[in-house]
Amino acid sequence: MEDKPPITTEPLLPKQRWYIFPERPEIAQSLSETTGVHPIIAQILINRGIETKEQAEAFLNPQSQTLPEPMEEFPDLPKTVQLLQNAIDNQQKIAICGDYDADGMTSTALLIRAISQLGADITSAIPSRMQEGYGINNRIVEEFHDQGISIIITVDNGISAIAPVARAKELGLTVIITDHHDLPPQLPNADAILNPKLLPKTSPYYGLAGVGVAYILALSLAKLRGEWESLRWQLLELFTLGTIADMAPLNGVNRRWVKRGLKILPESKIAGVQALIQIAGLANQQPNLTNSTTSMKPEDIGFRLGPRINAIGRIGHPQVVIELLTTDHMGTALEQAKECEETNLLRKQLCADIEQEAIAWYENSNINLEQERVLVPCQKKWHHGVIGIVASRLVERYGVPVFICTYEDEENLRGSARGIPEFHVFEALQFCQDLLGKFGGHKAAGGFSLPAANLPKFKQRLSEFAHQCLQVEHLRPLINVDVSINLRDINYKLYDQIDKIQPCGIANSEPVFWTPKLRIVHQKIVGKSHIKLTLSQDLPPEITMAVLPTISAIAWRWADYFPLPSPLDFAYKLRKNTWNNQTAIELEIVGVRLPETFVPLHRRLAEFNYCDRTYKCNITPIGDNWELRIRNQKGEVLAIQPGQKTGLLGISRSEAKTVDISHPFFMKLIEAAQAALGVKLPFLNN
Structure with missing residues (x-):
């Protein structure tokens, strides 16, 4: 049966x-x-x-607060400014090494705009996400040396780059690190380090993103050279873009400066930002109904501008964004913005495809998330530039930490991790460090690589770590x-x-x-x-x-x-x-x-309108089966049982006639009844 x-x-x-x-x-x-x-x-x-x-x-008026001077707050800032002042005066070449995310690219563009306007001979490089991964490396250092570079400035990276910095010093280069990531046990032997994590947690500068550190450096140098007024507004635009796109904490100076930056962005003076606003459909938006001034919202950057910048870093070439944000030619800016748009559309499709494949992989598996307490999907041919976004969506869907990875080659994997409030991603990676190659991150997110042969042990170790900090009740999104x-x-x-x-x-x-x-x-x-x-x-x-x-x-x-x-x-x-x-x-x-007074399905009644007529419907148990009943204003009832292609229609069951419910009228009527009851039932095996 x-x-x-x-x-x-x-x-x-x-x-x-x-x-x-x-x-x-x-x-x-x-x-x-x-x-x-x-x-x-x-x-x-x-x-x-x-x-x-x-x-x-x-809080409501952050501009009213008196800030400590950055030159007094950052111990190495006076030294850094003097090194750059001397380099500009002596016409020494300066190079910036950035990162391929929105923070790193806006940081790079910010320093290029500022230092070139201050008279420097400046160039930049960003490592390949696909071939090299995050951070400055020996290849970049050696290429800078071959180009006659005297000073390297890292932005949004470098705090863990012990070997590349050592190589730069061997070659006689000056290295300035500007970064905001957590401090490793050993710091590189750089000539100067600017990192807010070196400051007390009570400092208003503690939450700066990489672009915030670059902003402070650029403004400090501009003040020394008498160019502060000509630079500050365009640099504030880039600071605002990068800070929000990097999801930096919006407190301290971030709150103060972002609040101001959001007001000037709609009337941006940077060609690339104007082009990006236009392409993203944010131009000429209706002003606040009770305010005469327009002000962009953080979600405009977080969901409209930021993703178009980030898409380039994920699956395109970062130089597109650098050129977009440094050009003063509107035609060039529009070309680059269009490439950002096209790349973002491709990124969306890649994310959707990988997400569906990951969901299908999980639902076809026998994984018990209450036992594992962590999800580690891994497939070949997933694009590792977008798997971090997919990880976030899987966390949202399943409520557990996700460590998603894909194959770099036959022997090695690269992955991205996203956590939940009770789980520390970076500490989890440290717990597995003997199984990993490179890894990094913070409490909420991280990246890693490992030999493919270590994947089973990696899953087991992550589950072991998860059991130390997660209870079953934590395994639902908060x-x-x-x-x-x-x-x-x-x-x-x-x-x-x-x-x-x-x-x-x-x-x-x-x-x-x-x-x-x-x-x-x-x-x-x-x-x-x-x-x-x-x-x-x-x-x-x-x-x-x-x-x-x-x-x-x-x-x-x-x-x-x-x-x-x-x-x-x-x-x-x-x-x-x-x-x-x-x-x-x-x-x-x-x-x-569900409200506390939730009514079970078999006791639920609903009323709805269809084709300008009112109907009532309910679910009724019949023996070991059940049926949907829809009653019209004449008292006629349509009764349908799951899996059947026909139903009964009439005032009484004994006199009812059989009808084909695949007819469009009946199908639409059934769909309207299901929506009214808040259910989706398996009629016609659909």
Whole structure:
């Protein structure tokens, strides 16, 4: 006898865990009164550790704070500036060695623009991601020497480059390291090292990305040579691009300078940035509705400009971005920006293909993630320039650390890792270091290489490390939720007050709101993998409104969970969406969960409209099977059981006639009923 599908009492939803910050209404009200911010915004500030008027003023107006001078804060900065001053005066050649990510490329472009304008003879090189991997190497050092270079400046790399720096010193070169990565046990024997990790963690400069260190060096040298005013704004643009694209923490000087940089970017004076804004569709965006000035948002860089720059470093040639960001010719800039666009489209396709292959690999495996607590997918022919992005998506999907790798050749693998809050990626790699070749990273992410023969031991060792720090309850993505609000609270006044918290990013996360028991009025798949929704909230009896509030929402890459059941608790961010010159606030869904009063499927009723008619539907158990029943306004019922190509239609079962449910009308009717019930059932074996 053929097995009958079971009645599913809970639908497929993202596996998540929510942490909702405790509400502190008295402190929030006091903070609201003393600062003038909305009480909801005050609660969000409290969640960020800001509880006093003084702390709030420093956060909301970072320009009001007095910063220590960089020349006093960075011990080697005076020496570095003097070395470069002498090199320019003596017409010595200077070379920059950058990195192939957005931070490294913007850092390289920033120093080229600054130091060349200050009169230097300057060149640059970036190692090949495909052939050489990260960081300065002996080949670059020796080529610089052959070109008659006197001074090498590393940007966004070099703090671990003991051998290449030693080789440079053997050849008589001066080496200046500017980097921001964590410090190794032994530092290279460079002439000067600028790295914020050498400063106390309390320093406002501690969170600088590589481009931030380059920015400080360039401005310090410009001040010495009397060119500060002519350089500072164009350099601030590149600092802002690189800092956000590298996901540096947006606190300390990063918050202060990025906030200013976001205001000037829409009117960029750099041809390459103008071209990139134009190609990314950010030009001539509608200004803030309650403000006369435009200001770019961090997500504009994080999701629009940054990926187009990063795509070149991942699968293209970094020189394209260097030329884009250093040229003053608009025609050249547009050509390079178009190449960034085309490369990013290819990068998207590669990511989508690899992600689907990795998902299929996992779902066809017998891996028990509660036992393994780490996922290590590995396939040939995956492009190692994009597997880091795929790793992030797999972490989002499965809630476990992911160490994804691919073959460099028959004998060696290269990989990328992404973690979860309770798991330290770099410490995990250190735990496996006897099995690895090169590796590096930090708490959230890392890169590594290893002999293919070591892969089974590597998986075992990672699982052993994961068991030391991860409990089963950790194996679901964590959603940090700030505060509960009602749909009627969402308006432009609240949205514009969120700007006071901007720029948001690492160390200052964008506010996440939640509303319980929202009903789904409508939902559909848009694009290839997103769910577009209309949501409504039932109001308490004491609130009288002619029309219940509704709002549009988008859930990115959630097609696997379509259709979502109704009602649900929703966690979301607020977004402005402009379409056909109409701007509205919508929700960007980041999490859902079943309300405490969730109704099992076999007890659920729903009403929906189809072809201007109202229908009611429900799921009914029948013996060891079940069926979907759809009732029209005449009392006629369409009854369909899973796997059948026909159904029964009539007022009573004894008088019902058999109908072919593959007919388009019935198929669309069944789809509408399933969406109303929030289920996806196996009719017609589809």
